[in-house]
Amino acid sequence: MRSDDGFGLIELLIAMVMLNVGILALVAAFQSGAMALKRASKVSNASTLADGQMELYRSLPYTQLMLDTGAVGSTDNTYRCDSTLGTACPNTTSWLITGTCITPVPDQCKPTRLVKGPDQYTYRIDSYIVSYTSPPSGGVSSRPELKITVVVRDNAQLSKILAREISTYDRATAG
Numbered sequence: 001m002r003s004d005d006g007f008g009l010i011e012l013l014i015a016m017v018m019l020n021v022g023i024l025a026l027v028a029a030f031q032s033g034a035m036a037l038k039r040a041s042k043v044s045n046a047s048t049l050a051d052g053q054m055e056l057y058r059s060l061p062y063t064q065l066m067l068d069t070g071a072v073g074s075t076d077n078t079y080r081c082d083s084t085l086g087t088a089c090p091n092t093t094s095w096l097i098t099g100t101c102i103t104p105v106p107d108q109c110k111p112t113r114l115v116k117g118p119d120q121y122t123y124r125i126d127s128y129i130v131s132y133t134s135p136p137s138g139g140v141s142s143r144p145e146l147k148i149t150v151v152v153r154d155n156a157q158l159s160k161i162l163a164r165e166i167s168t169y170d171r172a173t174a175g
């Protein structure tokens with residue numbers, strides 16, 4: 001006669017191990033979802049900040065679209081190594097549109113600044129204003145324009161770009 005003593009205990013042990021594996025998989029899925037939500041929140045907030053910075057430029061007349069010369073001269077390599085300026089690193093900033101802004105320097109004249117987002121997280125906003133000549137099209141000759149690029153970075157990890165917004169301004173249509 002065979003003895004079945006302890007067989008129920010082994011079955012219970014196997015069932016508990018399988019249950020633990022399932023629970024751990026659910027916990028990992030929830031954690032992954034939470035990380036994705038956090039990333040989406042940061043990107044959304046960064047996009048909002050980029051829109052706000054671009055609105056500062058849209059409210060100015062064409063002749064006042066510039067960055068402060070002194071502030072551009074004191075920028076760091078993160079600013080100077082953005083792909084907006086070209087491929088070499090650090091790039092020269094000599095072809096940025098610069099001038100003398102009033103004191104204190106308003107936000108639209110600052111090439112780089114730190115801003116608290118709606119989520120109370122600190123973001124870095126970098127702005128680039130360059131001269132741009134549009135290619136001729138549809139019988140209209142090329143004309144000089146300004147191309148403004150706003151880059152929002154994660155201040156804790158400056159190499160991480162969260163949002164980039166680009167807009168061109170034509171002297172004929174600008175305010």
